[in-house]
Amino acid sequence: MTSADPAPKRTAGTVRVVGSGLLGASIGLGLRAQGVDVVLDDVSPAARDLAVDYGAGRAAAKGDDPRLIVVCVPPDVTAQVVERELRSYPEALVTDVASVKVAPLRELERRGADVSRYIGSHPMAGRERGGPLSARADLFIGRPWVVAGHDGISYRAAAALEDLILDLGATPVEMTPESHDAGVAVVSHTPQVVASLMAARLRDAPDASLGLAGQGVRDVTRIAASDPGLWVQILGANASTVVEVLRDLRTDLDRVIDALEAPTEPGALRAIAESIGAGNAGVARLPGKHGQSKTFRQVVVLVDDTPGQLGLLLTEMGEIGVNLEDLRLEHSPGAQFGLAEVSVVPEHEERLIEELVRRGWNVAAADH
Known part of the structure; x- marks a missing residue:
């Protein structure tokens, strides 16, 4: 088998x-x-038939006679549906x-379900839009998929x-x-609350203020368009863990508020600086491309719309021999161009800027 051949299915x-759904x-x-x-099943025959048509x-x-059953329903009915499937298919x-x-695991145990054939999992993948129309065969490629083992099931049974x-x-x-629930509280559930609360500040903001919006506020609020009904279920099911993170966040926020209320008082500016610096340290730990915790440089290029x-x-970046690590686009309000922020390794930044300028590109700024 050559390297170009697809791996055999398992x-x-x-x-x-x-x-x-998605x-x-x-x-x-x-x-x-x-x-x-x-085999697809759904409480809504129309939703099932649409997914079949696609x-x-x-x-x-x-x-x-399925060997494996994957339950993809809202959190408030997950345990109920899993119990039904375990009972209906005693070999799966x-x-x-x-x-x-x-x-879900605790509820199944409470119901007396056969958890020796149940193991929870969670693909860390999704889109802002839900439903079968948004589904993609490549949605999970390269994404982590948590397998939440427990004492009631063997590794062999979960293969x-x-x-x-x-x-x-x-x-x-x-x-x-x-550990899964504690992890998603920090990287998913609390960020959803923070994004939604920040986005809510925009409801009554003057139109002139919203016209100043750049990529920063869009980054912070991107996930705020999520489904409220679904998030009521998610947050309710993981409430105690999310509360711990939110309390720590509230303590940090109170510290910044106190400093800003009296910015000339001794220690106020230091408190602000340390809060921003702690954020630098936190974001630096996020794994980037290929799971690396690596710092990249951002070069902003004006691109005609x-x-x-x-x-x-992107083609000319390839000709220059600089690998694109990440890409972010922002449209300039009222102008016929956009801003392409390309991330590259630091050692390629200077050469990329020089070559792009030589080829006629307008490099707006570079993040140092």
């Missing part, structure tokens, strides 16, 4: 996917691309993709789940349900 037999339909599309037999699988039929391994892991994760191009990450210009910029 998932054997039929996979049953319950719930045909994650369920994307799982179906990804597995179907591997030739896996996928090629995410087939409707359930009498005699289906059942997983779910809910964004909380402790609550089918790892096969599915690898077939979808994701990276299995083993965690306990408790005409077809093909962005592609030309």
Whole structure:
């Protein structure tokens, strides 16, 4: 087999996917691309049929005997649906993709379900838009997929789940349900609350103020358009862990407020500087490309708002021999150009700027 050949599929037999929203339909599309037999089920026949029409699988039929069942339903009904699937298919391994892991497991144990065939999981992937129309076969490629093992199930019994994760191009990450919920509280659930609260400040802002909005406020509020109904369930299921993070955040915020209320008092400016500096240290720990915690330099290039210009910029970066590490676009209000912020390794920054200027590009700024 050459390096260009696709890896053979690992998932054997039929996979049953319950719930045909973004994650369920994307799982179906990804597995179907591997030739896996996928059965779709949904409380809404219309949603299921739409996912079937888009090629995410087939409707359930009498005699289906799935080896693996993936439950993709809202958190408040996850345990109920998992229990039903365990009872209906006594030979199958059942997983779910809910964004909380402790609550479903505890509820299943309380109900007396056979948790020796259940293991929770959570793909760290998604989009701002939901539903089967937004589903993508490549949604999980390169993304972490948490496998939340527990004492009631063996590693061998859960092997089918790892096969599915690898077939979808994701990276299995083993965690306990408790460590998973603590982790997502910091990197997902609390950021959602903060983004929503910040975005709410924009409701009554003057139009003139909103006209000044740049990429900073867009970055901070990007996820604020999320579904309130879903987030009520997620936050409620992980409430105690999220509260701990929010309390620490409130303490830090109070410290900054106190400093700003009396900025000339001794220690006030230091408190502000230390708060900003702590943020620098935190963001530096976020893994970047290929999981590296590596600092990049940002070069901002003015790009005409005409077809093909962005592609030309990226092509010429390739000709220069500089690898693109990240890309962010921002349109300039009232102007016929955009700002392309390209991230590169520090040792390539100066050469990239010189070459782009020589080729006629307008380099607006560089982040030092």
